[in-house]
Amino acid sequence: MTFDLDLIVLYLPDIVRALGVTILLWLAGSALGLLVGFLIAVARRYGPRWLDWALLAPVELIRGTPFLVQIFLLYYGGPFIGLSLDSITAGLLGLTIYGAAYYSELWRSGFVAIPKGHVEAAQCVGLNRTQTLRRIILPEMTMLLLPSMVNMTILMLKETAILSIISVPELTLAVSALGTKYYAFVEGFAILALVYWALVEACSALGRYAESRLSKYRFAVS
Amino acid sequence: MSAKPAIKVEKLVKRFGKTTVLEGIDLAVERGQVTCLIGPSGSGKSTLLRCIALLEEANEGFIEINGEPLGFASGPNGERVRLPSSETQKVRAHIGMVFQQFNLWPHMTALGNVTEALVTVRRMLRKDAEQRAMTQLSNVGLSDRAGHYPSELSGGQQQRVAIARALALDPDIMLFDEPTSSLDPELTGEVLAVMRDLAESGMTMLVVTHEIGFAASVGSKIVFLDQGKLIVEGKPEEVFGKPRHERIDQFLDTYLDRGAATLL
Numbered sequence: 001m002t003f004d005l006d007l008i009v010l011y012l013p014d015i016v017r018a019l020g021v022t023i024l025l026w027l028a029g030s031a032l033g034l035l036v037g038f039l040i041a042v043a044r045r046y047g048p049r050w051l052d053w054a055l056l057a058p059v060e061l062i063r064g065t066p067f068l069v070q071i072f073l074l075y076y077g078g079p080f081i082g083l084s085l086d087s088i089t090a091g092l093l094g095l096t097i098y099g100a101a102y103y104s105e106l107w108r109s110g111f112v113a114i115p116k117g118h119v120e121a122a123q124c125v126g127l128n129r130t131q132t133l134r135r136i137i138l139p140e141m142t143m144l145l146l147p148s149m150v151n152m153t154i155l156m157l158k159e160t161a162i163l164s165i166i167s168v169p170e171l172t173l174a175v176s177a178l179g180t181k182y183y184a185f186v187e188g189f190a191i192l193a194l195v196y197w198a199l200v201e202a203c204s205a206l207g208r209y210a211e212s213r214l215s216k217y218r219f220a221v222s
Numbered sequence: 223m224s225a226k227p228a229i230k231v232e233k234l235v236k237r238f239g240k241t242t243v244l245e246g247i248d249l250a251v252e253r254g255q256v257t258c259l260i261g262p263s264g265s266g267k268s269t270l271l272r273c274i275a276l277l278e279e280a281n282e283g284f285i286e287i288n289g290e291p292l293g294f295a296s297g298p299n300g301e302r303v304r305l306p307s308s309e310t311q312k313v314r315a316h317i318g319m320v321f322q323q324f325n326l327w328p329h330m331t332a333l334g335n336v337t338e339a340l341v342t343v344r345r346m347l348r349k350d351a352e353q354r355a356m357t358q359l360s361n362v363g364l365s366d367r368a369g370h371y372p373s374e375l376s377g378g379q380q381q382r383v384a385i386a387r388a389l390a391l392d393p394d395i396m397l398f399d400e401p402t403s404s405l406d407p408e409l410t411g412e413v414l415a416v417m418r419d420l421a422e423s424g425m426t427m428l429v430v431t432h433e434i435g436f437a438a439s440v441g442s443k444i445v446f447l448d449q450g451k452l453i454v455e456g457k458p459e460e461v462f463g464k465p466r467h468e469r470i471d472q473f474l475d476t477y478l479d480r481g482a483a484t485l486l
Contacts, residue, residue: 120277121325121384125339125391126315135342139329214329 011178011191018174019195022160025091025170026199030156032092033099034149040100041107046129055104062101067159070094075166091163091170099156106148110141143214150207154200161196171195226289228253228395228426229274234283236269243269245450246283251395251443256427258437261447262473267430270447271399274428275319276310287313287395318388322400324380326372332359332383333368336390344391358386362416378409382416389420396420398429434474438462446470 040059044052062070071094078085085093114137122132164173175192179185229251236244243266251257259267272278274285276293282302285292292313294302326335333355340351359365362382372380381401388396398417402410414436421427421440431437437444437458444461446454446469454467461470 115323115325117321117323117325118327121319121321121327121387123277124275124314124317124319125387126311126343127339131342135338136327140327143329 010182011175011188014174014178015171015191015195018169018171021088021169022157022171023199025088025095025163025168026157026160029092029095029099029160030153032096033103033156036096036100037103037105038107040104041111042133044104044108045111059101059104062098063105067094067098068162068165070098071162071166087163087166087168090166091160091168094163095156095159098159099152102152102155103149106145106152107141109148110145111137113144114140143211146207146211146214150204154203157199157203158196226286227251228255228288229428230284230286230289231270231274232284232286234270234273234280234285236266236273236278236280243450244273244280247447247450247452249445249452249455251426251428253394253426254424255442256421256429256440257443257445258441259428259430259445259447260432260434260437260473261453264449265447266450267447268399271397271428271430275317275397276314277319287316315391316394318391318393318396320381320384320388320396320398320401322403324372324377324384324404326380326384326387328372331369331371332364332375332379332386335372335383336387339387339391355386355390358390359383361389362386363412376409377405378412381405381413385413385416385420395426395428398427398431400430400432402431402433434462446473448473 040055044055071091074083074094075085075087075090078090118136118140119132122136127135160168160170161172163170164176167173171192175188176185179188227250229249231247231249234244234247234249235242247266247270249257249270259270261267269278273280274292279293284294284296284302290313291305293305293310295305297303326332327338330338333352336355336358337348337351340346340354341348344351346354356365356368359368362385364379364382364386367375367379367383372383375383385401401417402413405413410433414433417427417429417436418440429437429441439458441458443455444458445452446461446467448469453469454461461467462474466474
């Protein structure tokens with residue numbers, strides 16, 4: 001079997017279209033996951049005890065099962081409980097839920113990492129709870145959590161590949177389809193790997209840039 | 223002005239689980255005076271200060287600031303009635319707090335730290351707040367460090383920024399919780415100097431400290447706590463002069479090798 005580079009040209013239009021879907025689902029799923037994860041973390045930290053417990057179970061369930069299984073159950077099992085979603089909606093919902101579980105744990109670790117004294121100092125100068133969260137805890141946490149948030153967001157990108165099993169027209173599905181059509185899986189998956197890798201590198205570079213901007217106060221210049 | 227003390231603590235009890243940390247403390251801090259709380263570690267002096275700063279909630283007893291109840295008021299039958307938080311915040315605004323660990327916010331410059339509450343809480347215009355903050359920073363000798371982040375400052379400088387941050391809000395009582403305990407000896411001096419200036423300006427101060435020399439020379443009153451009880455209180459010469467209380471004697475012995483005894 002030969003490695004046919006002409007196939008790349010042949011693949012290109014399909015790949016670009018599918019790439020759009022992948023990027024869109026990745027960014028939307030990550031953003032929603034970050035947001036919902038934050039709300040979960042805040043509810044667990046500042047809400048009543050029962051809410052903390054009530055949220056612990058779903059978070060553990062999501063973290064304890066493969067994304068492949070979750071997305072399969074959501075898409076094919078959903079109709080049994082009256083939840084019929086098209087594949088893209090199911091994909092986005094699945095990614096959001098999956099991301100929210102992990103991001104919520106990251107946010108939680110951030111809350112724990114902020115020294116108690118920084119919050120007490122805010123109390124002493126009269127900042128209320130919301131102001132303390134917005135002005136002190138969140139910015140301080142962002143810097144602490146940035147590397148692990150970037151890491152999780154990279155994982156989110158690669159999880160989008162799983163959405164091919166519920167026929168979301170994203171990159172992996174497109175390349176598989178082309179592979180079947182032209183019987184050229186190796187070329188296709190090689191390109192696939194390179195595209196994911198390029199996206200991951202872009203994401204890491206962005207993260208490093210943000211870190212360098214933010215870490216000014218963390219690592220003394222002197 | 224009334225003769226009410228700046229801080230009045232009445233039968234204050236604080237428990238952590240089964241451990242009683244404060245066993246009914248009565249204390250009055252007069253306006254314009256420097257009261258130094260000393261005692262061995264675990265004596266409850268920091269807890270007492272933190273109760274007055276409302277960072278801990280006492281289990282029994284009352285605290286008054288300038289005659290106004292803090293957190294809890296006494297009901298008709300002497301029971302504790304929790305006050306609405308708006309009222310508590312108003313009373314709390316009279317108090318400034320300085321911590322052992324400085325607790326500057328690392329994502330803000332020195333200027334940002336001092337400006338923060340002026341803008342967020344007091345709703346001042348940023349320009350005015352920064353002007354006021356600069357005045358405070360220059361009062362502690364740090365106007366040239368305004369743009370520095372805490373990680374770029376020495377411990378002594380950080381603590382002076384923390385003092386400026388508290389003073390910017392114009393409190394009439396300042397609480398200090400072991401302000402020099404996490405500093406190198408050579409940095410301790412610059413912080414104590416700022417505190418000495420503040421005392422001379424007439425600020426009411428309550429200072430938890432291990433700096434016996436500072437307590438003896440700047441303190442108007444010394445309060446000695448041991449195992450959650452107030453053992454001795456009085457002027458420095460009464461507390462440290464002979465004859466002294468047996469517990470004070472033992473306590474001071476631990477300072478002899480640090481040379482502090484020569485200051486007494």
